Amino acid sequence: MSSIDESLLTGEPVPLAKGPGSTLAAGTLNLEQPLVMRVERAGAATRAAAIARLVERAAAARPRLVAAADRLAQALTYVVLVSALAAGLYWADPWVAIAVLVATCPCALALAAPVALTTAAGRLLGRGVALTRASALEVLAAATDVVLDKTGTLTGGRFKIVRLDLLGNADEIECRALACGLEVSSRHPLARAFDGAGSVAVAEVRIFPGLGMEARAAGRRVRIGSEAFCRELAGAASGFTLEDAALTPVFLADERGWLAAFLLQDALRAEAAGVVAALRGAGLQLHLLSGDHPAAVASVAARLGIAAWAGGATPQEKFAYVQRLQREGRIVAMIGDGLNDAPVLAGADVSFAMSEGADAAQLQADLVLTANSLNGAAETFVLARRAMRIVRQNFAWALAYNALALPLAAAGWIGPWEAAVGMAASSFIVVLNAMRVGGGTLDARTWKASTSSYLSPSRSYS
Structure with missing residues (x-):
């Protein structure tokens, strides 16, 4: 036994106890006893590599706010160049033109969004949420x-079989073996409930997302999944009635009819x-x-x-x-x-x-959600709102500063050195404000989405 630090992958600072049969992920840190392990995945197939690929994809994407800021900064650059030329010619003084160029450098405008969004992405990664598309924060802030x-x-998603109802002539051992043979190639959470049972060889496995699986076993077609999906093969209603709504039924049928109903139980996340x-x-x-x-x-x-x-x-x-x-x-x-x-x-x-x-x-x-916890999702909505609010503040400050600095410099009221101090201070203020994204608490109950009251009617698909 040893304690493993998985904070790099999950953001969870508390080490986890690992022993025989436990999974050790690449990128985690062994804190205590030496461990002997069997390598199941390496290199690009590891969880750490998958997270790295997702982060790289996020870095390659350009949020709409950043693109808009770049376009605005480009337009401001042309305005500044024309204004500097006009002011220099009007006053016949090149220092006035230089002051205009220095005072209204669009650095603060270009930094307004990227610094805040990058800070937010870093905070999220530390909380177990990998941002794979940078534009996601903008949409989350407006989600309804x-x-x-x-x-x-x-x-x-940790199901266990709590009951097996036989619906045909097959016995329990045969039904469990067929179910295990079908589910062994699936990563669906329901499939894990069938681990450990003896299985039969299956071929021609087909997965129907949201419905179930089909394969050939012992010379016949067999299906496992929802009642409606299996009914297509069995050819008649199962006659099964679910008595406990907390249980999830998984049906098994072949070309000759119904075989069994597995009743699975899964607990809510804490x-x-x-x-x-x-x-x-x-x-x-x-x-x-x-x-x-x-x-x-x-x-x-x-x-x-x-x-x-x-x-x-x-x-x-x-x-x-x-x-x-x-x-x-x-x-x-x-x-x-x-x-x-x-x-x-x-x-x-x-x-x-x-x-x-x-x-x-x-x-x-x-x-x-790299920590595989819903807490990260709730916190992300809070952080997205905070990030967008700070980005708007940065834009407002950058535009207000440039609107004030340009006429002052063009009028000759501030010199180049004063313009340089003002430009640096403006950029510094934007960066400091953006860093506030990473501070404070992330309690979703501290903010309200500005949406009208809406609720879709409850319904159920048959």
């Missing part, structure tokens, strides 16, 4: 709605209730979308107080849900983790992916 996935996002309350208190409208059984989704929605929810939703239906919100003028943030969330993550105005989620989800997301 947050769409949440259930499995692996609001819940821990931080889920607090994060939902903080986001709601911030004025954001919350929506819960999941491909899980409607009864299970309704149970989670009720426990968290989320009135707008949809269960049994396919990826296409999730995407359509978000599009409907956008057509109504809403600015939508999505938080998800699975392969079936990738389309809606791409379609949302801004999106988060959990670090333990599917690779496709992380590729589509604007931010990745």
